Amino acid sequence: MSEFIPGQRWISDGEADLGLGTILNVDARSVTVLFAASQETRTYSVRQAPLTRVMFGSGDRIESADGSQLSVDDSKERDGLVVYIGQDAAGEWHELSETELSDRMPFNQARDRLLTGQVDRNDWFDLRFRTLHHHHRISQNPALGLAGPKIDLIPHQLYIADEVSRRHAPRVLLADEVGLGKTIEAGLILHRLLLNGRAERALILVPDSLTHQWLVELLRRFALDVTLLDEQQSQAHGEANPFDAGQLILASQQWLFANPHRQRQAEACAWDLLIVDEAHHLDWSPAASGPGYDCVERLARAVPGLLLLTATPEQMGMHSHFARLRLLDPDRYHDLARFRAEEAGYVQVAEAIDALERLPGDAAAQSSAAAVIDDADSQALLATLADPQSDAAQQRSARAQLREQLLDRHGTGRVMFRNSRRHVGGFPPRHLHVARLEAPSAYRRVLRKLERDEDHLDELLIETGLDHPDLMLYLDTTYRALSDVSPGDDPFNAEPWWQIDPRVTWLLEHLTGVGRDKTLVIAHDRATAVELAEALRVLGGIHAPVFHEGLTLVERDRAAASFADEEDGSQVMVCSEIGSEGRNFQFCRHLVMFDLPQLPDQLEQRIGRLDRIGQRHAIEIHVPVFAGSPGERLLRWYREGMDAFDAPHGVGSELYAAFGDALAEALLDDDALEAVIDETRALFETRLAERDAGRNRLLELNACRGERAATVAASIRELDADRALPRYLDQALDIFGVDSQELGSQLVHLRAGPHMLDGLPGLAKGEEGFTATRSRERALARDDVQHLSWEHPLIRELMGRILTGTLGNTALALLDHPSIPAGRLMAELVFVTDCPAPKRLHVDRFLPPTAVRVLLDESGANLSAKVSFSGLAKNLQKVKKAVARDLIKSRHAQLRELLEKGELEAERELPTIVEAAQQRMRGVLDDELSRLQALARHNPAVRQDELDALRNERQALDAAIEGARLRLDGVRVIVTVDRETRR
Ligand SMILES: Nc1ncnc2c1ncn2[C@@H]1O[C@H](COP(=O)(O)OP(=O)(O)OP(=O)(O)O)[C@@H](O)[C@H]1O
Numbered sequence: 001m002s003e004f005i006p007g008q009r010w011i012s013d014g015e016a017d018l019g020l021g022t023i024l025n026v027d028a029r030s031v032t033v034l035f036a037a038s039q040e041t042r043t044y045s046v047r048q049a050p051l052t053r054v055m056f057g058s059g060d061r062i063e064s065a066d067g068s069q070l071s072v073d074d075s076k077e078r079d080g081l082v083v084y085i086g087q088d089a090a091g092e093w094h095e096l097s098e099t100e101l102s103d104r105m106p107f108n109q110a111r112d113r114l115l116t117g118q119v120d121r122n123d124w125f126d127l128r129f130r131t132l133h134h135h136h137r138i139s140q141n142p143a144l145g146l147a148g149p150k151i152d153l154i155p156h157q158l159y160i161a162d163e164v165s166r167r168h169a170p171r172v173l174l175a176d177e178v179g180l181g182k183t184i185e186a187g188l189i190l191h192r193l194l195l196n197g198r199a200e201r202a203l204i205l206v207p208d209s210l211t212h213q214w215l216v217e218l219l220r221r222f223a224l225d226v227t228l229l230d231e232q233q234s235q236a237h238g239e240a241n242p243f244d245a246g247q248l249i250l251a252s253q254q255w256l257f258a259n260p261h262r263q264r265q266a267e268a269c270a271w272d273l274l275i276v277d278e279a280h281h282l283d284w285s286p287a288a289s290g291p292g293y294d295c296v297e298r299l300a301r302a303v304p305g306l307l308l309l310t311a312t313p314e315q316m317g318m319h320s321h322f323a324r325l326r327l328l329d330p331d332r333y334h335d336l337a338r339f340r341a342e343e344a345g346y347v348q349v350a351e352a353i354d355a356l357e358r359l360p361g362d363a364a365a366q367s368s369a370a371a372v373i374d375d376a377d378s379q380a381l382l383a384t385l386a387d388p389q390s391d392a393a394q395q396r397s398a399r400a401q402l403r404e405q406l407l408d409r410h411g412t413g414r415v416m417f418r419n420s421r422r423h424v425g426g427f428p429p430r431h432l433h434v435a436r437l438e439a440p441s442a443y444r445r446v447l448r449k450l451e452r453d454e455d456h457l458d459e460l461l462i463e464t465g466l467d468h469p470d471l472m473l474y475l476d477t478t479y480r481a482l483s484d485v486s487p488g489d490d491p492f493n494a495e496p497w498w499q500i501d502p503r504v505t506w507l508l509e510h511l512t513g514v515g516r517d518k519t520l521v522i523a524h525d526r527a528t529a530v531e532l533a534e535a536l537r538v539l540g541g542i543h544a545p546v547f548h549e550g551l552t553l554v555e556r557d558r559a560a561a562s563f564a565d566e567e568d569g570s571q572v573m574v575c576s577e578i579g580s581e582g583r584n585f586q587f588c589r590h591l592v593m594f595d596l597p598q599l600p601d602q603l604e605q606r607i608g609r610l611d612r613i614g615q616r617h618a619i620e621i622h623v624p625v626f627a628g629s630p631g632e633r634l635l636r637w638y639r640e641g642m643d644a645f646d647a648p649h650g651v652g653s654e655l656y657a658a659f660g661d662a663l664a665e666a667l668l669d670d671d672a673l674e675a676v677i678d679e680t681r682a683l684f685e686t687r688l689a690e691r692d693a694g695r696n697r698l699l700e701l702n703a704c705r706g707e708r709a710a711t712v713a714a715s716i717r718e719l720d721a722d723r724a725l726p727r728y729l730d731q732a733l734d735i736f737g738v739d740s741q742e743l744g745s746q747l748v749h750l751r752a753g754p755h756m757l758d759g760l761p762g763l764a765k766g767e768e769g770f771t772a773t774r775s776r777e778r779a780l781a782r783d784d785v786q787h788l789s790w791e792h793p794l795i796r797e798l799m800g801r802i803l804t805g806t807l808g809n810t811a812l813a814l815l816d817h818p819s820i821p822a823g824r825l826m827a828e829l830v831f832v833t834d835c836p837a838p839k840r841l842h843v844d845r846f847l848p849p850t851a852v853r854v855l856l857d858e859s860g861a862n863l864s865a866k867v868s869f870s871g872l873a874k875n876l877q878k879v880k881k882a883v884a885r886d887l888i889k890s891r892h893a894q895l896r897e898l899l900e901k902g903e904l905e906a907e908r909e910l911p912t913i914v915e916a917a918q919q920r921m922r923g924v925l926d927d928e929l930s931r932l933q934a935l936a937r938h939n940p941a942v943r944q945d946e947l948d949a950l951r952n953e954r955q956a957l958d959a960a961i962e963g964a965r966l967r968l969d970g971v972r973v974i975v976t977v978d979r980e981t982r983r
Pocket residue numbers: 150151152153154157176177178179180181182183184185310311581582583584608609612613614
């Protein structure tokens with residue numbers, strides 16, 4: 001029969017910070033507990049519930065839900081529930097059922113353990129106190145959640161991660177140019193939200209080809225254990241919802257978007273965050289929307305946090321870009337026409353920001369700024385800045401604040417973040433090499449016919465089933481299609497295309513020419529990629545892995561791994577257009593575009609495979625084209641119309657929308673092409689100038705605010721260099737039974753020792769363990785080395801276990817001190833603030849468990865200020881457990897008194913701690929609230945629910961902090977001895 005009865009009060013052994021729980025339901029298998037103070041409900045298996053019953057004994061003080069206090073004298077049982085009998089402050093007798101106890105009441109395991117003679121090792125007590133100290137310190141570090149991941153500290157990423165993860169339920173578009181680290185930014189945001197409890201469950205949807213890359217990045221860089229879900233795995237869950245298989249689920253977009261049943265299952269889960277990579281594929285137009293868009297739209301309605309990632313937000317046109325912004329904030333983005341019109345005002349805002357640099361002393365600059373600024377606080381700042389009497393420091397501060405206000409209140413940036421190479425800087429140059437080849441006669445014949453006979457195009461379209469202008473641009477595809485429809489009819493089409501196509505021989509020569517350097521080849525069509533690899537094998541004896549959307553995940557990853565391998569890897573890999581998107585190939589510097597894509601954004605995506613963070617060489621882009629062919633004309637359009645190979649310009653999709661049709665018509669006609677190029681160039685320059693003056697400028701200014709980024713980086717470096725970490729770690733690993741071996745070069749190998757406490761992450765008895773380092777640089781240099789920081793899962797687990805468990809909460813030690821006679825008793829009591837609150841409030845950032853140490857001598861005098869923890873600890877000696885137990889038994893009454901006295905002493909410090917925490921909280925939240933309120937007046941991108949949430953959060957935090965209590969967390973009894981006695 002179950003020992004649980006509804007109404008009884010229990011605490012969670014592993015999560016004591018949830019507060020006092022109440023049994024809600026019990027059946028044969030499970031027990032459900034409500035932790036009302038933290039608004040959490042947990043269900044456990046009855047047989048293994050990690051719960052401890054809370055019962056109070058004579059002398060304990062208890063508190064009812066309505067706040068009245070009682071000193072317990074006795075208790076009785078009624079229907080399985082305890083009823084306490086005791087006196088209130090006025091001496092009146094009351095009964096209080098355990099169901100009526102306050103949910104926030106601290107409970108006192110340390111006291112009970114001590115008085116029943118359960119004494120832990122002295123060094124455990126030390127470790128417990130140090131854990132509290134470090135946890136308190138680290139919880140308040142502004143870089144918390146960003147310091148653990150194994151990444152280089154790149155300012156624009158840190159800024160975005162910090163800014164976004166501070167927001168309530170962040171909903172943003174991460175739109176940095178290709179290869180600048182959107183995955184890393186999303187990982188950082190997720191990591192921080194998980195660490196501070198603002199998110200627990202996330203669904204990550206990525207293109208099929210990127211699932212493994214994400215899985216590996218999240219594990220290696222962020223130490224996040226993600227469950228990769230596919231159809232096979234889902235079926236293994238039978239009737240159960242497979243999306244419940246883990247807290248962090250990674251799934252392929254192609255799989256989910258094609259599967260309505262699985263979509264419904266995904267929608268049935270309560271996610272905190274949805275991440276969608278390569279979001280430009282979510283297409284939408286006023287007439288119709290794609291299945292991906294519909295699926296994400298339904299999820300986005302229910303999930304509070306949403307991160308959309310794309311380097312080419314306008315690839316599918318302005319409509320789709322607008323529609324994705326609407327997914328992020330439907331209230332703000334409801335009118336496409338208005339959205340377009342808003343852009344016009346950006347130039348003026350950007351000019352106003354630039355004008356600030358010319359103040360004071362420039363009247364034109366002042367009116368330019370004043371024309372945009374209309375808030376009283378901004379106007380006052382402008383007056384300070386423009387006043388020649390202000391000193392340099394005042395002007396600097398006014399300029400910086402104004403810049404922030406203009407960006408925040410009038411700019412683009414709250415929803416969309418876009419960093420560009422130009423702005424970030426430090427990227428290697430790109431070199432274009434064009435190989436002009438003679439087209440084979442079979443291709444020429446097709447082109448000649450098309451040039452001569454207008455009707456031939458239609459015939460060919462019908463005959464081959466290909467699209468226009470694909471059949472002119474991808475002549476190998478046309479050749480193949482013609483061979484398929486009339487096999488054997490035509491002697492020219494008897495051979496495979498690669499036997500006659502000079503690009504293949506050219507490629508073989510290129511590969512010989514570059515020696516051991518790796519080359520990535522991208523072809524538009526999947527069949528071209530597959531057959532080209534075959535050609536390289538047959539004609540050149542070269543093994544080239546192929547990478548395309550038709551491969552299974554395993555095949556694709558095998559191909560990528562074989563290409564990436566520095567020693568034995570392949571020299572060349574052939575990819576299809578879609579198959580390669582988002583992949584990391586920056587270890588390679590030669591890119592061969594076997595043909596050209598039609599969308600400028602796709603061209604940029606191709607170059608972005610190599611031109612990414614981590615690329616150390618100039619990028620050599622090779623394009624073989626047939627002389628006088630449509631392919632060559634397309635190349636001219638890219639080069640002369642928009643400098644497409646030099647750098648991403650972000651206007652390609654607009655140019656394609658304006659001239660794509662005209663270009664398709666001009667692919668056979670040089671004169672027509674000249675005209676299209678001229679018009680494209682004109683629009684390119686106009687748009688670029690407009691964007692650079694307006695939207696791009698604002699996006700750039702907003703995408704990384706240098707000072708904030710520098711502050712975050714400095715805080716991370718401070719944590720990286722924290723000398724307390726190795727000392728703490730040595731002590732903790734020793735106590736938990738983890739063997740550590742120094743390997744030199746700042747590396748340490750950790751392995752489970754024979755007596756290790758079970759369940760530590762990455763360590764299991766009999767297994768290898770792992771190698772780690774505190775040095776960020778060392779960790780980055782090697783994939784197999786983990787970054788050991790305060791945020792590493794092992795250290796978090798160690799600290800968590802100590803803080804929520806009982807390990808080391810009692811101890812007894814001997815003190816040999818010349819000025820204190822032997823046989824005296826002292827008590828070192830460590831109280832900790834207890835502040836149960838819902839996790840999402842992240843109350844720890846303002847009031848992390850805070851220790852109050854009270855050292856009492858036998859007479860009850862408080863010596864804490866005179867004798868420090870470490871000063872005392874140094875002089876203490878351990879004692880055998882049995883002796884300790886006896887000593888405690890013999891001093892029971894005295895100890896009780898000291899415990900009570902200590903509580904009173906500690907209580908005196910609580911109001912100061914609470915007040916300081918409230919002030920910290922108000923300082924941060926009031927600032928944020930007024931910033932958001934001011935912002936909301938100008939920038940409709942501030943959502944009302946964000947404002948409401950912040951107000952509610954402030955209120956809830958205030959109440960939670962106000963309700964903080966002190967709980968005895970640990971107690972060490974100290975008995976003085978003289979040398980004689982010890983011997
Ligand atoms: N801070 C960093 N430290 C170390 N490596 C990084 C960092 N930022 C990015 N990288 C590496 O640079 C490459 C590009 O980063 P990432 O994949 O996040 O870019 P992206 O913007 O998502 O690219 P795409 O536009 O192609 O999707 C990856 O190999 C990533 O691991």
